[in-house]
Amino acid sequence: MERRYSPLLLTILCLGIAILYVPIVVLIAYSFNASPLVNVWGGFSTQWYSQLVHNRQLLQAALLSLEAAVTASTIAVILGTLAAIALVRFARFRGRLLLVGMVNAPLVMPEIITGITQLLLFVSMVQTFSWPHRGFTTIVISHVAFCTAYATVTVQSRLQSADQSLEEAAMDLGSGPARAFIEITLPIIAPALLSSWLLNFTLSLDDLVISSFVSGPGASTLPMVIYSKVKLGVSPDINALASLIICAVGSCVLIAGYLMRRAERRREAETFSANQTHTADRAPHG
Amino acid sequence: MKPGRWLIILPPLLFLLVFFLVPFAFALKISFAEVAARVPPFTDILTRTPEHGLQLTLSPANYQYLFTDEVYGYAYLYSLRTAFFSTLICLALGYPMAYAIARAPKSTQNILLLVIILPFWTSFLLRVYALEGIIRDNGLLNTLLLHLGLIHEPLKIMRTSLAVYLGIIYSYLPFMVLPLFATLEKLDPTLLEAAADLGSPPWRTFLDITLPLSLPGVIAGSMLVFIPAVGEFVIPSLLGGPDTLMIGRVLWDEFFGNHDWPVASAVAIAFLVLLAGPIAIYQYYNVKQAEG
Numbered sequence: 001m002e003r004r005y006s007p008l009l010l011t012i013l014c015l016g017i018a019i020l021y022v023p024i025v026v027l028i029a030y031s032f033n034a035s036p037l038v039n040v041w042g043g044f045s046t047q048w049y050s051q052l053v054h055n056r057q058l059l060q061a062a063l064l065s066l067e068a069a070v071t072a073s074t075i076a077v078i079l080g081t082l083a084a085i086a087l088v089r090f091a092r093f094r095g096r097l098l099l100v101g102m103v104n105a106p107l108v109m110p111e112i113i114t115g116i117t118q119l120l121l122f123v124s125m126v127q128t129f130s131w132p133h134r135g136f137t138t139i140v141i142s143h144v145a146f147c148t149a150y151a152t153v154t155v156q157s158r159l160q161s162a163d164q165s166l167e168e169a170a171m172d173l174g175s176g177p178a179r180a181f182i183e184i185t186l187p188i189i190a191p192a193l194l195s196s197w198l199l200n201f202t203l204s205l206d207d208l209v210i211s212s213f214v215s216g217p218g219a220s221t222l223p224m225v226i227y228s229k230v231k232l233g234v235s236p237d238i239n240a241l242a243s244l245i246i247c248a249v250g251s252c253v254l255i256a257g258y259l260m261r262r263a264e265r266r267r268e269a270e271t272f273s274a275n276q277t278h279t280a281d282r283a284p285h286g
Numbered sequence: 287m288k289p290g291r292w293l294i295i296l297p298p299l300l301f302l303l304v305f306f307l308v309p310f311a312f313a314l315k316i317s318f319a320e321v322a323a324r325v326p327p328f329t330d331i332l333t334r335t336p337e338h339g340l341q342l343t344l345s346p347a348n349y350q351y352l353f354t355d356e357v358y359g360y361a362y363l364y365s366l367r368t369a370f371f372s373t374l375i376c377l378a379l380g381y382p383m384a385y386a387i388a389r390a391p392k393s394t395q396n397i398l399l400l401v402i403i404l405p406f407w408t409s410f411l412l413r414v415y416a417l418e419g420i421i422r423d424n425g426l427l428n429t430l431l432l433h434l435g436l437i438h439e440p441l442k443i444m445r446t447s448l449a450v451y452l453g454i455i456y457s458y459l460p461f462m463v464l465p466l467f468a469t470l471e472k473l474d475p476t477l478l479e480a481a482a483d484l485g486s487p488p489w490r491t492f493l494d495i496t497l498p499l500s501l502p503g504v505i506a507g508s509m510l511v512f513i514p515a516v517g518e519f520v521i522p523s524l525l526g527g528p529d530t531l532m533i534g535r536v537l538w539d540e541f542f543g544n545h546d547w548p549v550a551s552a553v554a555i556a557f558l559v560l561l562a563g564p565i566a567i568y569q570y571y572n573v574k575q576a577e578g
Contacts, residue, residue: 009389012382013398016463019379019456020405023416026426030419038424083298090291095299102302104572108509108565110517112534113554116541117309120316120551123326145305148298199407206409209519209534213541223411230415230524239419242412253407257400 024246031239038236048240058225058241065205065222068136072143073151073200077193079144080151085181087152088159106149115213118142122214134216142214143207147200154199158192159185163271188267191260198256202249310558317551318344328548348552357536358553362560365533368447369515372454373462376511377504379455380462384503385496387463388470399467406460414524417456421449421525445527453521458514462507469503470496502571509568513561533557 031049035042052058083103086093106114122138125131132138162185170180208223215221226242229235319328335341352358387398405413420426421443428440443449473496481491519534526532533553541550 009382009386012379013386016379016383016459017401020402020459023413023420023456024405024408026419027412027416038419038422079298079301082294086291086295086298090295093291093295095295099295099299099302101569102306103298104569105565106306108513108568110514110534110557110561112517112519112537113558114306114309116537116550116554117313118305120312120547121305121309124312127326141305145302148302152298202407202409206411208411223409226411226415227520227524230411230418238415242409242415246408246412249408250404253404254400 027239028243028246031236031243033236033239036236048236049244051237052241052244055237057220058222058237061220061222061225064136064219068139068143068221069201069204072140072147072204073197075140075144076147076151076200077155077197079148080196081155081189081193083148083152084155084159087156103149103152106146107153109146111146111207111209112213114142114146115210118145118210119213134214135219138214138216139211139219139221142210143200143204146210147204150199150203151196154196155189155192158189162188191264194256195260198253202253205249313551313554316548317348317555318346319548320345320347321546321548326547327545345548348549349556351549352552352556357531358533358556361531361533361536362557364531365516365518366560368450368454368530368532369512369518372451372458372515373508373512375451375455376459376462377508380459380466380507381504383459384463384466384470387467388473402460402463402467406464410457411520413457414453414520417453418444418525421452444525445530447526447530449525449527450522450530450532453525454511454515454518457521458511461510461514465506465510466500466503469500473499505567505571509564509571513564513568516561516564517557 030038032044032046033041034045034047080103083099087096087100087103090096118138118141119134122132122134122141126133132141164185167180167184170184171177175183206223207221208227211221212224212227215224226238229238315331316328319331321327322329329343331343331345333341333343383402387395387402390398418425422428423440423442423444425444427443428437431437432440443452477495477499478491481495482488486494516532517534518532519538522530522532522535523538526535537550537553537557540546540553
């Protein structure tokens with residue numbers, strides 16, 4: 001589009017970005033405050049960070065959250081990829097509309113509704129099958145449900161833009177459909193798999209409402225512990241913990257984004273040169 | 287259809303069916319039960335009697351209760367109003383932002399997009415907590431304003447409706463900007479040039495071309511803000527006061543405070559009915575877009 005900026009547009013853009021970032025910057029700054037009082041600057045200190053290491057409750061919760069997030073996002077990426085393949089590659093099948101609805105609904109369903117309905121299911125299941133017991137298992141299952149939705153949408157859009165003619169070529173050369181998919185298309189959609197895994201991981205790690213409903217006694221995730229501490233008031237060690245989490249997630253996303261862009265560019269360049277040399281007569285797909 | 291395809295379709299279909307869709311049936315069932323002092327804390331709606339075999343007892347008491355206790359009506363209206371105005375403010379702020387990003391040169395565009403997306407990845411709970419650091423009575427905003435002599439006593443923002451609005455706008459702004467950007471980016475610049483060549487002033491061009499063509503983005507963004515905002519729990523719980531009674535908080539208190547699972551289920555079902563319209567609109571546009 002044309003490059004003409006009105007000052008008003010620029011002001012609103014800067015204002016919007018400021019709204020998004022000022023609270024985070026202030027939070028990180030306060031995490032280095034030596035004074036436990038929030039409105040007094042008592043000098044620079046890293047004491048709140050070193051205190052975190054000795055907080056057993058926080059460490060245990062963090063471990064539970066990490067385990068649940070890794071498990072849930074891995075299962076969700078597998079289920080989401082299968083759903084995306086079904087939706088993109090199979091034009092018609094019984095239950096298609098149902099699947100479309102079920103992968104889109106969790107994206108907008110208020111967590112509090114998902115949480116309570118899933119808990120009621122788990123409670124009824126335990127009565128009948130004596131499984132699953134509330135805790136790690138139920139947290140993972142409920143996280144997989146909403147993460148699958150995000151994974152499907154991410155992989156679906158990548159799969160739609162992937163060039164299917166390469167796969168067809170492989171099948172023409174005698175490769176089976178499964179092998180053609182794994183060898184040709186899987187590497188192309190790999191960045192989408194990675195980014196949806198990361199997104200699922202952070203969503204799962206962050207979830208408070210659903211986990212609070214479906215978890216059982218003794219299984220508190222990190223957000224549950226943070227919430228109960230924050231509810232009681234500001235605590236400096238939560239500032240430190242929050243800064244750590246935000247910086248860790250932020251830098252992971254930036255690094256992953258950079259690596260994926262680089263890989264994508266290289267792949268595009270390779271495909272382009274391959275197209276140039278081998279199939280000069282065929283118009284490249286847009 | 288080849289049987290091998292069902293190996294791909296069935297795992298996600300069955301999983302979501304059992305763990306996402308079927309739970310709503312259980313919530314519906316339990317919303318017709320009564321609270322009982324046992325584990326789980328509600329009565330069975332299907333009971334075995336010696337005379338009739340199976341007997342179905344549906345108690346509409348929970349739904350009647352929602353109408354008689356005015357807390358629920360208040361909470362529904364308050365949630366809808368808060369979500370509606372927050373969505374409008376997000377739109378007013380997000381549209382110019384998305385527009386500015388769509389017009390930026392490609393290299394700047396990527397950086398700006400990253401800047402908008404990054405908060406979406408960082409913890410929602412922690413960002414709400416971070417906002418508290420700005421707006422509380424002895425927070426940065428009040429300290430700054432007092433220091434500058436603009437005010438003489440701290441502004442009361444925390445535990446008010448204003449704090450809830452700020453929280454929702456702050457948390458959901460990226461959800462508004464991204465779909466808007468997606469539609470504005472696809473806008474064909476030659477249309478705008480043509481309009482300008484034909485003598486249309488910029489504001490007319492905007493109303494006649496840009497706005498109608500970006501309408502899918504406006505709707506998607508608005509639904510992505512409105513629907514979760516109506517059901518928001520964390521923001522009113524951490525930033526709001528006793529009068530910022532949103533439906534999510536009521537449900538939470540009913541469940542964790544009063545341990546009344548049947549009433550909590552009834553609140554959830556009634557809430558879902560309320561949201562059916564917006565969710566249907568979102569689904570319709572989403573499916574249309576996904577299916578091309």
